[in-house]
Amino acid sequence: QQVAFAGLRADTAAAVEVSADSLTVNQADGTAVFTGNVVISQGDMRLKAATVEVEYGADRTRIARLHASGGVMLASATEAAEAREAVYEVTSGQLVMTGDVLMTQGENVMSGQKLAVDLKTGTGQMDGRVRTILQPGAN
Amino acid sequence: CGFTPAYGPAGGGRVLLGGVAPDAPESRDDFALVRRLSERLGPVETPRFRLAYKVSTDVLGQAITPENATTRYSLTGLVDYTLHDGGSDAVLLTGRVTSFTSWSATGSTVATQAAEDDAHERLMRMLADQIVTRLLAQAGSLPQ
Amino acid sequence: QEAAAPASAQAPAPVVEPVDNAATLLADRILLTGSDQLIAEGAVEVYYRSNRLSATRLTYDRKTDTLSIEGPIKLIEPGQTGSVILAEQAELSRDLQDGILIGARMVMARELQLAAAKIERRDGRYTELDHVTASSCVVCITDPVPLWEIRAKKITHDAETRQLLFEGAQFRAMGVPLAYLPHLRMPDPTVERMSGFLRPEVRTTSSLGTGIKLPYFLALGPSRDLTLTPYVSTSRTRTLEGRYRQAFDAGALEIAGAFSRDDIRPGETRGYLFADGSFALADEFKLGLQIRTTSDDSYLLNYDVTDEDRLWSGVTLERVRAEELIWARIGNTHSIREGESNSTEPMLAGDARWVRVIRPAGLGGEATVEASLSSARRASDATTDGADFDTISDGRDRTRLTLKTDWRRNYLLSGGIIAATEAALAFDAVHVNQDPAYGSTMTRALPSAGLELRWPWVQTSGRAAHVIEPVAQIVWSRGSLKPFPDEDSWLTEFDEGNLFSMTRFPGEDARERGLRANLGLSWTRHDASGWSLGVTAGRVVRAEDLGQFSAGSGLSGELSDWLLATHLTTEAGLILSNRMLFDSGFDISRGELRMGYGAARGTVAAGYLWMEANAAEGRAVATSELLFESDWRLAEGWSGSFDARYDFTANRATKAALGLQYATECLAVDLSLSRRFTSSSSVKPETGIGLSVELIGFGASAANNVARRSCGG
Numbered sequence: 001q002q003v004a005f006a007g008l009r010a011d012t013a014a015a016v017e018v019s020a021d022s023l024t025v026n027q028a029d030g031t032a033v034f035t036g037n038v039v040i041s042q043g044d045m046r047l048k049a050a051t052v053e054v055e056y057g058a059d060r061t062r063i064a065r066l067h068a069s070g071g072v073m074l075a076s077a078t079e080a081a082e083a084r085e086a087v088y089e090v091t092s093g094q095l096v097m098t099g100d101v102l103m104t105q106g107e108n109v110m111s112g113q114k115l116a117v118d119l120k121t122g123t124g125q126m127d128g129r130v131r132t133i134l135q136p137g138a139n
Numbered sequence: 140c141g142f143t144p145a146y147g148p149a150g151g152g153r154v155l156l157g158g159v160a161p162d163a164p165e166s167r168d169d170f171a172l173v174r175r176l177s178e179r180l181g182p183v184e185t186p187r188f189r190l191a192y193k194v195s196t197d198v199l200g201q202a203i204t205p206e207n208a209t210t211r212y213s214l215t216g217l218v219d220y221t222l223h224d225g226g227s228d229a230v231l232l233t234g235r236v237t238s239f240t241s242w243s244a245t246g247s248t249v250a251t252q253a254a255e256d257d258a259h260e261r262l263m264r265m266l267a268d269q270i271v272t273r274l275l276a277q278a279g280s281l282p283q
Numbered sequence: 284q285e286a287a288a289p290a291s292a293q294a295p296a297p298v299v300e301p302v303d304n305a306a307t308l309l310a311d312r313i314l315l316t317g318s319d320q321l322i323a324e325g326a327v328e329v330y331y332r333s334n335r336l337s338a339t340r341l342t343y344d345r346k347t348d349t350l351s352i353e354g355p356i357k358l359i360e361p362g363q364t365g366s367v368i369l370a371e372q373a374e375l376s377r378d379l380q381d382g383i384l385i386g387a388r389m390v391m392a393r394e395l396q397l398a399a400a401k402i403e404r405r406d407g408r409y410t411e412l413d414h415v416t417a418s419s420c421v422v423c424i425t426d427p428v429p430l431w432e433i434r435a436k437k438i439t440h441d442a443e444t445r446q447l448l449f450e451g452a453q454f455r456a457m458g459v460p461l462a463y464l465p466h467l468r469m470p471d472p473t474v475e476r477m478s479g480f481l482r483p484e485v486r487t488t489s490s491l492g493t494g495i496k497l498p499y500f501l502a503l504g505p506s507r508d509l510t511l512t513p514y515v516s517t518s519r520t521r522t523l524e525g526r527y528r529q530a531f532d533a534g535a536l537e538i539a540g541a542f543s544r545d546d547i548r549p550g551e552t553r554g555y556l557f558a559d560g561s562f563a564l565a566d567e568f569k570l571g572l573q574i575r576t577t578s579d580d581s582y583l584l585n586y587d588v589t590d591e592d593r594l595w596s597g598v599t600l601e602r603v604r605a606e607e608l609i610w611a612r613i614g615n616t617h618s619i620r621e622g623e624s625n626s627t628e629p630m631l632a633g634d635a636r637w638v639r640v641i642r643p644a645g646l647g648g649e650a651t652v653e654a655s656l657s658s659a660r661r662a663s664d665a666t667t668d669g670a671d672f673d674t675i676s677d678g679r680d681r682t683r684l685t686l687k688t689d690w691r692r693n694y695l696l697s698g699g700i701i702a703a704t705e706a707a708l709a710f711d712a713v714h715v716n717q718d719p720a721y722g723s724t725m726t727r728a729l730p731s732a733g734l735e736l737r738w739p740w741v742q743t744s745g746r747a748a749h750v751i752e753p754v755a756q757i758v759w760s761r762g763s764l765k766p767f768p769d770e771d772s773w774l775t776e777f778d779e780g781n782l783f784s785m786t787r788f789p790g791e792d793a794r795e796r797g798l799r800a801n802l803g804l805s806w807t808r809h810d811a812s813g814w815s816l817g818v819t820a821g822r823v824v825r826a827e828d829l830g831q832f833s834a835g836s837g838l839s840g841e842l843s844d845w846l847l848a849t850h851l852t853t854e855a856g857l858i859l860s861n862r863m864l865f866d867s868g869f870d871i872s873r874g875e876l877r878m879g880y881g882a883a884r885g886t887v888a889a890g891y892l893w894m895e896a897n898a899a900e901g902r903a904v905a906t907s908e909l910l911f912e913s914d915w916r917l918a919e920g921w922s923g924s925f926d927a928r929y930d931f932t933a934n935r936a937t938k939a940a941l942g943l944q945y946a947t948e949c950l951a952v953d954l955s956l957s958r959r960f961t962s963s964s965s966v967k968p969e970t971g972i973g974l975s976v977e978l979i980g981f982g983a984s985a986a987n988n989v990a991r992r993s994c995g996g
């Protein structure tokens with residue numbers, strides 16, 4: 001059954017793996033910057049970007065926050081989205097994508113400037129001259 | 140004082156003689172107009188120009204007697220014409236000529252009908268003559 | 284309540300070409316609820332097949348496929364005939380075609396405004412408005428009461444039949460209820476052709492009192508229609524007028540008629556029947572048909588049908604090509620003119636002409652060969668002249684065959700003189716009966732020859748082009764010609780059209796004879812700015828006066844009258860023409876002045892006509908008539924017209940008419956006042972007053988000079 005109108009959904013508790021061409025670490029503020037074909041995966045969600053800046057939590061073991069830029073592609077089982085930049089607060093499950101956002105969900109396509117979504121519930125909001133096509137219902 | 144014979148060497152009118160091909164007539168008025176143009180400018184030898192024209196006439200009852208009989212009709216005529224280059228069909232000259240004539244309706248119905256037909260023919264001769272005069276006046280600007 | 288001015292067109296966002304049944308949604312914000320509902324907020328716009336809806340908030344429920352919309356809502360249907368709907372709240376289908384709008388106002392075809400508590404749209408076709416007010420008048424806060432409005436419990440608009448069905452309708456003018464109509468059916472503003480009542484007209488005339496005309500138009504398919512107009516006047520007349528029109532693939536037919544019983548001729552059924560048809564036949568032939576019949580001599584004037592007093596019924600056939608003209612006409616005329624007899628004058632007549640243009644080899648130039656047949660028949664069989672106004676045997680009939688050829692060739696001489704040689708030969712044969720003054724069959728021939736010299740001079744320096752053209756034409760025809768019974772050549776004219784022609788008789792029964800010189804000079808000034816002035820003077824000099832032309836025609840005697848014609852046209856739209864025939868003593872035998880002026884503000888056509896008495900042409904007294912016709916845009920929405928004719932010989936007006944029209948965007952009022960002074964044994968002078976009122980907004984209206992009133996104006 002066609003999933004209803006929803007933003008992206010992901011298993012925000014799953015482990016986050018990161019692969020990239022290169023990594024530079026900044027011990028002082030505990031941040032690391034992955035550059036070159038960066039791929040971040042969590043559960044069945046994939047996030048690709050040119051560069052991703054990662055902030056670790058206080059115990060330096062779990063990733064608290066990701067900041068992807070230089071063109072971001074994000075895909076989950078049923079949805080996909082792309083934008084110029086994205087910020088993913090892993091702890092709260094809040095994802096904010098900005099800059100020519102394009103979200104597709106089955107036949108539904110939605111474009112705008114800013115997408116804020118709670119990955120846990122899939123609810124959220126698209127802003128900035130949003131455009132979409134109202135397809136006839138799947139019934 | 141600047142006058143020169145229109146068909147003379149400096150007049151430019153010579154290029155019109157035998158050179159103007161009017162569009163095919165579609166009504167009796169058109170036929171009379173084309174006949175007069177052919178009389179004045181000679182039948183077409185080399186179609187250097189094409190003359191497109193649109194004739195329209197209007198009748199007005201006049202001389203209404205106390206017994207309400209209309210005993211005279213006046214016929215107003217108007218022709219909008221454009222002269223085109225025979226080869227490229229580019230528009231060279233445009234103009235409008237108007238005139239009027241009349242016929243009496245005091246005689247019998249047969250005499251009145253003949254007078255009406257003759258009035259149409261006379262009006263078309265006048266309008267054709269005015270077109271020729273206008274073309275002669277502007278002949279100097281035509282490609283010789 | 285602000286007037287629903289037509290929706291101002293914000294620049295719509297570039298719309299990607301929507302999939303045919305998909306609707307495009309634009310908004311500042313879309314909330315993703317994770318459910319079957321999508322919520323859009325902020326400058327929401329929905330596009331569906333160029334229908335456009337704008338609102339502040341919208342929720343789309345995918346399960347029910349409906350949009351619930353919060354206002355202010357504006358729904359705009361495409362094109363000039365589409366409607367604009369404004370509402371506060373609405374529940375609509377995704378394709379915007381069905382659903383309910385609350386607190387809505389609808390403007391149909393940018394013209395008819397409908398304000399309703401609720402508008403419901405069903406099946407993309409019906410629009411039902413509840414507790415609705417309909418008006419096409421501008422309604423402003425300053426004066427909220429429209430000129431007219433129709434309040435109704437319910438109005439149903441059917442987009443397919445384009446009709447508005449009013450239920451429980453109440454017509455109000457200036458807020459005052461005037462009429463209550465349980466059911467009323469009206470066309471919507473996009474309709475041009477639909478069966479129904481047309482504009483009623485009140486008509487008051489001195490002979491028929493005050494009456495009302497209520498036309499009913501019946502559209503019988505796309506190419507046929509019938510209009511029936513009952514005209515009833517208090518005990519003075521009961522008349523039914525009808526007009527039937529039919530368009531064929533290659534022609535058209537219109538039949539108009541009427542039946543009346545009135546107290547002008549009590550106990551009689553009076554009426555008229557007119558028909559006009561024109562058909563394109565094979566091989567470029569055109570057939571024309573005309574019927575004009577009436578029950579009695581005064582009916583057409585009593586009912587203001589036409590001023591025509593010679594009713595011709597017959598058939599015409601015509602084909603025109605560059606090199607050939609074929610033309611024929613046969614018919615009968617019934618005259619209702621005072622003192623004209625239908626039996627002692629030629630009423631049954633037939634004419635046919637075949638003209639061929641050829642270029643004779645060797646001779647050069649161009650020639651026309653013409654064969655013509657003309658037959659005129661008088662109903663009476665008497666062989667002597669009775670009491671009618673002519674001196675012709677009352678029963679004379681004649682049929683004449685003519686074969687003629689006319690050759691002309693131009694030569695350009697040195698010095699710019701253009702010469703034209705012309706030769707003509709005409710054979711006539713006639714069969715006459717019931718007129719002992721002529722043989723029963725006669726033939727004759729007349730050769731003619733002519734030489735025309737033209738020497739046009741031009742001057743084109745400076746602002747204007749001048750043309751001066753002296754013309755001299757010498758024409759010889761044999762002096763003697765067997766006289767034929769003359770039916771078609773009585774009424775001669777003398778103007779620039781026949782100053783240089785080989786014969787100045789209008790028909791073929793008479794031909795111009797003898798040696799004569801046609802002399803003329805014309806001067807034309809054509810200004811670059813567009814105005815032009817032309818003057819032509821001419822005279823005919825005859826070697827010998829053969830008494831061919833009547834005294835008042837201007838062509839009689841050895842020296843004809845002087846012909847002087849002036850034509851002035853200005854680019855501002857003024858046309859001034861004058862033509863005079865006067866003898867050397869400046870006694871004018873014919874004088875005609877025509878003035879025409881056309882501009883955006885109005886048009887004027889005026890004229891003065893003077894003609895000397897001429898018994899030979901049936902003109903017992905001189906004609907001296909002034910003519911004035913004008914119509915004006917007085918102010919925005921107001922236009923007036925004034926026509927008058929004054930007969931100086933009879934020293935009184937012949938006709939006068941005054942018209943006043945006021946048209947606003949929702950009402951057109953037409954008032955006309957006319958007086959005809961002429962009278963005859965069958966018709967008395969008559970005054971007529973006409974008033975008609977039309978509600979604009981129902982059916983396409985053609986009013987052009989309309990006052991676009993606006994609020995706070």
